[in-house]
Amino acid sequence: MTDITTEKARIGAPSAQPFINGFTEEGENLSPVNTGTNTSTTSEQPSAGPLGGASAKSHSHGGGVGIPDSSRAGRLTSYKLADFKPLNGLEEDWRFTPLKRLRGLHTEVLNGAAPAVSVTAPAGVVVETVGRDDQRIGQAAIPEDLVSANAWENFAEATVVTVPAELQAESEVSVLITGAGEAPSAQHIVIVAERFSKAVVVLDHQGSAVVSENVEIIVEDGAELTVVSLQEWADNAVHASSQQAKIGRDAKFKHIVVSLGGDLVRVTPSTRFTAPGADVEMFGLYFADAGQHLEQRLFVDHAVANCKSRVLYKGALQGRNAHSVWVGDVLIRKEAEGTDTYEANRNLVLTDGARADSVPNLEIETGLIEGAGHASATGRFDDEHLFYLMARGIPEKVARRLVVRGFLNEIIQQIKVPAIEERLTAAVERELAATDN
Amino acid sequence: MSTLEIKDLHVSIETEQGTKEILKGVSLTIKTGETHAIMGPNGSGKSTLASTIAGHPRYTVTSGTITLDGEDVLEMSVDERARAGVFLAMQYPVEVPGVTMTNFLRTAKTAIDGEAPALRTWTKDVKAAMQQLRIDADFAQRNVNEGFSGGEKKRVEILQLELFKPKFAILDETDSGLDVDALKVVSEGVNRAHEEGNMGTLLITHYTRILRYIKPDFVHVFVDGKVVEEGGPELADRLEEEGYDRYAPGAGVAVAPAVQA
Numbered sequence: 001m002t003d004i005t006t007e008k009a010r011i012g013a014p015s016a017q018p019f020i021n022g023f024t025e026e027g028e029n030l031s032p033v034n035t036g037t038n039t040s041t042t043s044e045q046p047s048a049g050p051l052g053g054a055s056a057k058s059h060s061h062g063g064g065v066g067i068p069d070s071s072r073a074g075r076l077t078s079y080k081l082a083d084f085k086p087l088n089g090l091e092e093d094w095r096f097t098p099l100k101r102l103r104g105l106h107t108e109v110l111n112g113a114a115p116a117v118s119v120t121a122p123a124g125v126v127v128e129t130v131g132r133d134d135q136r137i138g139q140a141a142i143p144e145d146l147v148s149a150n151a152w153e154n155f156a157e158a159t160v161v162t163v164p165a166e167l168q169a170e171s172e173v174s175v176l177i178t179g180a181g182e183a184p185s186a187q188h189i190v191i192v193a194e195r196f197s198k199a200v201v202v203l204d205h206q207g208s209a210v211v212s213e214n215v216e217i218i219v220e221d222g223a224e225l226t227v228v229s230l231q232e233w234a235d236n237a238v239h240a241s242s243q244q245a246k247i248g249r250d251a252k253f254k255h256i257v258v259s260l261g262g263d264l265v266r267v268t269p270s271t272r273f274t275a276p277g278a279d280v281e282m283f284g285l286y287f288a289d290a291g292q293h294l295e296q297r298l299f300v301d302h303a304v305a306n307c308k309s310r311v312l313y314k315g316a317l318q319g320r321n322a323h324s325v326w327v328g329d330v331l332i333r334k335e336a337e338g339t340d341t342y343e344a345n346r347n348l349v350l351t352d353g354a355r356a357d358s359v360p361n362l363e364i365e366t367g368l369i370e371g372a373g374h375a376s377a378t379g380r381f382d383d384e385h386l387f388y389l390m391a392r393g394i395p396e397k398v399a400r401r402l403v404v405r406g407f408l409n410e411i412i413q414q415i416k417v418p419a420i421e422e423r424l425t426a427a428v429e430r431e432l433a434a435t436d437n
Numbered sequence: 438m439s440t441l442e443i444k445d446l447h448v449s450i451e452t453e454q455g456t457k458e459i460l461k462g463v464s465l466t467i468k469t470g471e472t473h474a475i476m477g478p479n480g481s482g483k484s485t486l487a488s489t490i491a492g493h494p495r496y497t498v499t500s501g502t503i504t505l506d507g508e509d510v511l512e513m514s515v516d517e518r519a520r521a522g523v524f525l526a527m528q529y530p531v532e533v534p535g536v537t538m539t540n541f542l543r544t545a546k547t548a549i550d551g552e553a554p555a556l557r558t559w560t561k562d563v564k565a566a567m568q569q570l571r572i573d574a575d576f577a578q579r580n581v582n583e584g585f586s587g588g589e590k591k592r593v594e595i596l597q598l599e600l601f602k603p604k605f606a607i608l609d610e611t612d613s614g615l616d617v618d619a620l621k622v623v624s625e626g627v628n629r630a631h632e633e634g635n636m637g638t639l640l641i642t643h644y645t646r647i648l649r650y651i652k653p654d655f656v657h658v659f660v661d662g663k664v665v666e667e668g669g670p671e672l673a674d675r676l677e678e679e680g681y682d683r684y685a686p687g688a689g690v691a692v693a694p695a696v697q698a
Binding site for chain 2: 391407409
C-alpha cells in the first residue's frame with residue numbers, strides 16, 4: 001500500500017465554514033468572514049506591527065466570530081510568545097507537523113548557541129551584526145506562529161545584509177549558516193534590498209542544529225532581489241524558518257526554498273505586497289527521504305492592487321515515512337484589484353511508504369482581478385513508467401534518475417547561480433544514489 | 438539474419454481469484470525480413486504474448502522458452518532485452534513526467550547502441566523521422582507522451598522504432614484508435630523500418646484494416662491462449678469477411694494446435 005494523499009484544489013480556507021458561503025456570480029464576497037470588517041481584535045494590544053494598514057493586524061484572533069483559522073487574514077500574529085497558546089498539534093497550521101520531533105522549539109527557551117553566520121558578499125554590500133534593539137529589526141516581519149515568536153523573544157543578535165540603493169551586486173551574497181550544536185536556539189537574519197538595487201542572496205544552512213529562525217526581507221521600491229534558502233542540514237537537524245518579505249512598489253522578488261537535509265524542516269515563507277506593480281515568484285524544491293519531514297507553508301498576501309505572483313513547488317519523496325507537506329495560502333484582499341496569481345505544487349512519489357500532503361488555498365475577496373489559479377498533483381513513479389523506459393533499453397537506475405532529474409530541474413534552473421545549480425544537481429544525484437542500494 | 442523463437446510458451450498472471458493461465462502453449466518463429474500478423478478476438482492472449490516477450494513483470498512464464506539467436510531472452514531483464522534488439526510498440530504508452538522527448542530519445546539510443554549518437558547526425562535523424570511521421574517539432578521539448586492524443590502516442594512509438602532500429606519489432610495493437618490518415622502514416626513508418634532489411638515484425642492486431650498497409654507474410658490466429666490457425670495473407674482476407682465467430686466454441690472448426698509454417 002502506498003500512502004499518497006492529494007488534497008485537490010479547493011476554494012477558501014479549510015474550516016468549519018459552509019462551502020462557498022456568500023458566493024455570488026461575480027465571485028465577490030466569497031466568504032463574508034474574510035472581508036476584515038468583522039474581525040475580532042483582542043483588547044490587549046502588543047507593540048504595533050511593522051506592516052501597517054489593513055494588510056496587517058498586529059494582534060488578531062480568527063477571521064470571523066467564533067471561527068478561528070477560517071481565513072489566513074485572521075491568523076494571530078504577535079512578537080510576544082505569551083500571546084500564542086501552547087501547541088497541541090491540532091491547530092490548522094501545525095496539523096501535519098510531528099510536534100515531538102521539534103525537539104523543544106515550541107516548548108523550550110531557545111538559548112542554545114545559534115548557528116554561526118559567515119557572509120561572503122561582493123563589493124558594496126553591507127554586512128552587520130547588530131543587537132536586538134536595532135531599528136531595522138521588526139520592519140518586515142511579525143511572528144505568525146509560536147515557534148517563530150519563541151525565536152523572536154530569544155535571539156541574541158541579528159545579521160543584517162544591506163544591498164544599498166541602486167547597487168547592482170556583481171555576484172551573489174553567500175550567507176553560510178552552520179549549526180553549532182543541538183541545544184534549541186534562535187536565529188535572526190535581516191535582508192534589505194534598497195531602492196533600485198539588484199542582488200541574489202543565498203542562505204546556506206548546513207551542519208547540525210535545532211533552530212528556529214526568523215528571516216526578514218525588505219524589497220524596496222524598484223529593487224530586484226532573489227533569496228535562495230538552502231536546507232542541506234545534517235540528518236538530525238530540526239529547523240523552523242519563518243521568512244517574511246515586504247515588497248515595495250514595482251519591486252521584483254524571487255524566493256527559492258530548497259530543502260534536502262534535516263530530520264524536520266519547516267519553512268514558512270510569506271510575501272506581502274505593500275504597493276502596486278510588484279512581481280513575486282516563489283519556487284520550492286524538496287526531496288524527502290525515509291523518515292524525513294519536510295514542510296513548506298507559504299503565504300502570498302495580495303493586499304494592494306495590480307501585483308503579480310507565481311508559485312511553483314516541486315517535491316520528490318522516497319522511502320518509508322518520507323513525508324512532505326505543502327500548503328499554499330494565497331489571499332486576494334478586497335483592495336487587490338488587478339491581481340494576477342497562480343500557484344502550483346507537484347509531487348513525485350518514488351517508492352512505497354511515502355506521503356505527500358498538498359493543500360492549495362486560494363481566498364478571493366474581489367472579482368476584479370486579472371487571474372487567479374491553483375493546482376496540485378501528486379503522482380507516482382511507478383512500475384509502468386519504469387517498464388516503459390527499460391523497454392527502451394534504459395537501465396533501471398538511469399531511468400529513475402532521468403525522471404527525477406527532469407522533474408526537479410525546472411526549479412533548479414530558476415536559481416541562475418551556476419555554482420549553486422551545480423551543487424544542487426549533484427545533491428539530487430546523491431539523494432537518488434541513496435535509493436539504489 | 439536473426440531468429441526470434443518462441444517455444445511452447447505458457448504464461449500466467451496473478452489475479453484476485455488466483456493464478457490464471459493466459460498463454461497455453463504458444464510456438465512461433467520469426468526471422469529477419471518476415472512480418473507475422475497475430476490476430477484474434479479480445480482476451481485471446483495476443484497482448485500477453487507481446488508484453489511477455491518484452492519482459493513485463495506482471496506476466497509469469499511457467500514453461501516454454503523464448504530465444505533470440507539462441508540466447509535465452511527470459512533470462513534477460515527488460516532493458517537487456519531492448520538492448521538485445523527487441524522493441525515493443527506499446528498499446529497504451531504511458532506518460533513519463535519530467536522527461537523531455539529529446540532527452541528520452543537520446544538516452545535510449547545511447548543505452549541501445551552502447552555509445553552516445555553523434556550529436557549532429559542524431560538531431561538531423563530525429564527531425565527527419567518526426568517529419569515523416571507528421572509529428573510537430575515542438576513535441577521534442579514536451580515530456581514523454583504527456584498530453585499526447587492516442588494517435589500522437591502511437592506515432593511516437595513508431596518514431597522510436599525507426600530511430601532505435603531493433604532486430605525485432607512487436608507492434609501491440611498499434612492500429613487501434615487510429616483514424617485512416619494516422620494509420621497510413623504509422624504503417625508507412627513500419628514499412629520504412631522493414632525495408633532497411635534488418636528487422637522482423639510481429640504485428641498484433643484485432644482488425645484486418647492495418648493489413649491493407651502492412652503486408653504480412655504469415656498470419657496466426659489466436660484463440661484462448663493458443664494459435665488455432667495459421668496461414669498466409671489470404672487467411673487475413675478470410676477473417677475480414679468472416680470475423681472470429683467460426684473459432685467460437687462449438688462453431689465446428691477443428692481447434693487443434695497448428696503446426697508452425
